[in-house]
């Protein structure tokens with residue numbers, strides 16, 4: 001009788017441990033490595049600080065994305081909000097609210113996610129560029145979990161006809177579609193498919209700064225990623241190659257998926273449950 005109960009307890013605890021491990025809620029770590037404050041905007045933002053908050057230079061913040069979350073994250077720069085969260089920014093405004101209820105105004109660099117099985121993620125410059133961004137998948141089990149985003153800062157290299165300036169500073173770079181509104185730049189009309197919408201002088205400039213980001217609407221092959229079981233680190237103003245770490249299940253994970261580390265972790269779990277079962281059955 002007592003043994004039966006122990007067996008049941010054992011099965012229950014091991015399934016809880018295993019389930020928790022495989023289900024794996026997605027941890028989002030947002031890091032500001034810019035020299036200035038950034039005000040991330042997130043929509044839908046219910047599980048992300050209400051959709052907007054200030055993030056000081058060098059700070060990071062951690063959220064857990066709900067199952068099935070699909071949304072976008074961008075940065076706002078040069079903001080001025082009053083104590084009630086009313087104000088405006090030089091780039092990325094979502095109306096006048098600190099907490100975003102909808103999308104930001106272009107031009108803004110966007111990180112886009114669809115969490116499913118697998119997750120889809122990308123960084124998009126289709127609506128222009130305001131801050132360097134990278135999306136790094138960590139602890140991914142399979143898929144192409146490459147880092148999406150930028151190595152450099154397009155504000156330093158923006159063609160003058162696309163530049164958004166505040167005084168003498170370039171604060172953002174508009175897309176050619178936004179500025180010239182032609183079918184060629186906007187991938188419309190006869191240019192409305194992946195065969196006829198080709199890279200342009202401007203989109204190539206965007207691509208050179210952000211090699212794994214959408215530089216125009218049909219830039220899919222090198223820009224969209226699919227990854228199973230990962231957590232995500234979204235960094236403002238860091239190159240794709242920089243080392244970054246995040247916490248998941250109280251473990252520090254660095255630099256992309258580490259299969260050997262994962263294996264050691266699973267071995268450890270197995271040993272703990274074995275010891276537990278021996279003790280329970282004794």
Ligand SMILES: *[C@@H]1O[C@H](CO)[C@@H](O)[C@H](O)[C@H]1NC(C)=O
Nearest residue numbers: 080082084085086087088096
């Ligand atoms: C918010 O601030 C703007 C100026 O930035 C002002 O015009 C507007 O009236 C303010 N709205 C509220 C609700 O305080």
Ligand SMILES: *[C@@H]1O[C@H](CO)[C@@H](O)[C@H](O)[C@H]1NC(C)=O
Nearest residue numbers: 143144145146212221222223
């Ligand atoms: C993953 O994506 C990167 C960047 O687009 C690409 O260079 C690489 O070949 C892809 N890897 C696989 C296995 O598809």
Ligand SMILES: *[C@@H]1O[C@H](CO)[C@@H](O)[C@H](O)[C@H]1NC(C)=O
Nearest residue numbers: 240241242243244254255256
């Ligand atoms: C992390 O990756 C970068 C570039 O891919 C590399 O230079 C660095 O040495 C890596 N760090 C570790 C701890 O593996």
Ligand SMILES: *[C@@H]1O[C@H](CO)[C@@H](O)[C@H](O)[C@H]1NC(C)=O
Nearest residue numbers: 253254255258260261262264
């Ligand atoms: C990967 O895991 C090994 C242990 O298996 C560890 O020594 C190494 O530091 C890990 N690398 C990273 C970048 O976390």
